[in-house]
Amino acid sequence: MRGHKMPAAHATHPNVTPLIDIVMCLIIFYMLVAKIGVNMGQDAKIELPTSLLGITLKDMGNTVTLNIARPPTGDEPLVTMLDPSTGQMVDLKIIDGTKRPLAAFLKKLKGENIEFKVIIRGDQNLEYRYLEPVLITCSEAAVKNVNFAARVPQMVKTVSE
């Protein structure tokens, strides 16, 4: 049986088959590896602190990201997150009258998923008094695994979870 021969290249028609092979491999690589349009609920305006140590979380599906910002007035921090059920960013108050919406939200998620984790993203200059109510709320919701997001300085290798 005669095998297929690679078509001869001519000056006017270069052989593009190897080019297409390589480009297709690159496309498949990028499609598999790149995260495009994946919204984890991160607020891009937050400037994270840097840390040399840290781990990478493999099961990001079990996490909820809480973005904590300084409020214009008052002591209660602004907490925003991605609602997994709607896919929309929501602001949740820690105390709303007699209710505790953030604690209720975290309790609900914790009840649905035993591996539930919280990621806290705060600005590097945020004072602890804004961070503390969120930690207390996590404690109330019995969330034991809390992860603090930090920027990786250049040339630092992170450890996988």
Place this chain on the structure above:
Amino acid sequence: MKMRAAQKVHYDAGPNMTPLVDVVMVILIFLMLTGSFAVGEHFLQSNMPVTKKGAGQVNDKSVPDEPLEIRVDSFTRPGPDGVSVDMWAAQAGGFMIQNNTDQLVSQLTKMREALNKNNQPTDKIQVIINPGRQTKYRHLIDVYQAALRADFSKVSFSTAH
């Protein structure tokens, strides 16, 4: 004058690949520009300390971990050029260290070794970082990292205010 007829070029002409190459190149460039691989973030994992009373209380019979409290505060000091410089001060077990992570690591390592000698295994020591209300988040992360570098495995923040 006799004109020579143009020589016919014979080759195995397959389908026209030019539009395919165009489209594939556009997809490749799009993926390369929009894709994000390592987002430049990693996480500092924390366990919430168990509280004996309040919302996060537990009724376990296990031996409580040995607490090691580190008090952290942020303050500003005028720098050599007159510009204020943000600094931190950490206090634990009778020592106080200002803005020197390596020194803090060394001191915490000594404390861990002393506890280990007193039959306290490292996994039974709960480091509790107790920040002041005005302590900046990046200073907390610095102290947190120092505790991890001193090989403590259980590090958490106090919510005692």
